[in-house]
Each structure stands twice: as C-alpha cells, then as structure tokens.
Amino acid sequence: MTLQQIALVQESWNRVLALSDAAAQLFYARLFALDPSLAPMFHGDMREQGRKLVAMIGVAVQGLARIETLAPVIEALGRRHAGYGVRDHHYATVAEALLWTLEQALGKAFTAETKEAWTVAYGLLATTMRGAAQARAA
Numbered sequence: 257m258t259l260q261q262i263a264l265v266q267e268s269w270n271r272v273l274a275l276s277d278a279a280a281q282l283f284y285a286r287l288f289a290l291d292p293s294l295a296p297m298f299h300g301d302m303r304e305q306g307r308k309l310v311a312m313i314g315v316a317v318q319g320l321a322r323i324e325t326l327a328p329v330i331e332a333l334g335r336r337h338a339g340y341g342v343r344d345h346h347y348a349t350v351a352e353a354l355l356w357t358l359e360q361a362l363g364k365a366f367t368a369e370t371k372e373a374w375t376v377a378y379g380l381l382a383t384t385m386r387g388a389a390q391a392r393a394a
C-alpha cells in the first residue's frame with residue numbers, strides 16, 4: 257500500500273468509529289442479505305460480535321504501515337476462522353458487505369481513492385488470513 261492509501265484508510269476509519277455500532281449492524285444485515293447461509297455460523301450476541309470485528313479492523317488499520325509485525329495475529333485469526341467454517345469464497349462476500357457499509361457510513365467521503373485503498377487493505381488481511389487457514393488445512 258502507498259502511504260497515501262494508508263492515510264485514506266486511517267482517516268476514513270476514524271470517521272466510521274463515531275458510528276461503529278450502527279455500522280456493524282448494517283454490515284451484518286448486508287452480509288446476511290448477500291448470503292443467508294452465513295447467518296447460522298454466528299452464535300453469540302451480534303452487538304458483541306460487531307464490537308470484536310470493529311476492534312480487530314481497528315488494530316489492522318492502525319498497523320497498516322508495519323503490517324508485517326501484525327502477521328502472527330492475522331494468521332491466528334485466519335486459522336480460527338477456518339475453525340468457524342469460513343471458506344475462501346466467503347472472503348469476497350465479506351469484502352462486498354464491508355465496502356458497501358463503508359460507503360453508507362462515509363457518504364461522499366468514500367471517494368474512489370478511498371474505496372481503492374480499502375480494497376487493497378482488506379485484500380492484505382484476507383490474503384494473510386486465507387493463507388494461514390490453508391497452511392493449517394494442508
């Protein structure tokens with residue numbers, strides 16, 4: 257990622273944080289509309305789940321400039337996800353729900369550059385998570 261892209265992701269995430277509970281609810285509603293078969297994979301309280309998701313994305317967003325130092329944490333997250341029943345193709349659905357949610361939350365501030373920066377950032381996370389999940393399965 258370029259420094260400019262990292263700045264765009266960090267600035268836009270700070271805006272989303274102001275409405276993070278609502279954004280998380282929107283995200284899951286969109287996710288389950290895109291793929292209803294995902295809903296039964298989630299067992300706990302969805303508000304709590306949303307807070308965990310927001311916290312984890314926050315850690316990654318803050319660490320983007322030195323993402324390699326976060327690799328062990330992201331890999332472990334990917335291995336746990338394999339255990340939750342998450343498969344490779346689910347990552348694209350989550351990407352779509354996440355980008356849509358960011359657009360709802362940010363409005364005009366979700367420019368083409370910001371969307372591209374988020375696409376790259378999510379791609380880094382997803383690739384690392386999936387790679388670790390595959391290594392575990394191998």
Ligand code: HEM
Pocket residue numbers: 294297298299300305308309312313333336337340342343346347348350378381382
């Ligand atoms: C950047 C990508 C993702 C991030 C940052 C993320 C983050 C998290 C976090 C922090 C948790 C809490 C439990 C834990 O830490 O292990 C969690 C649980 C979970 N995530 Fe994700 N996740 C991502 C992608 C996905 C994808 C692609 C799916 C596929 C549908 C998914 C489905 C789940 C499920 C099913 C749980 C467990 C729910 C339960 O046990 O009730 N996540 N996720």
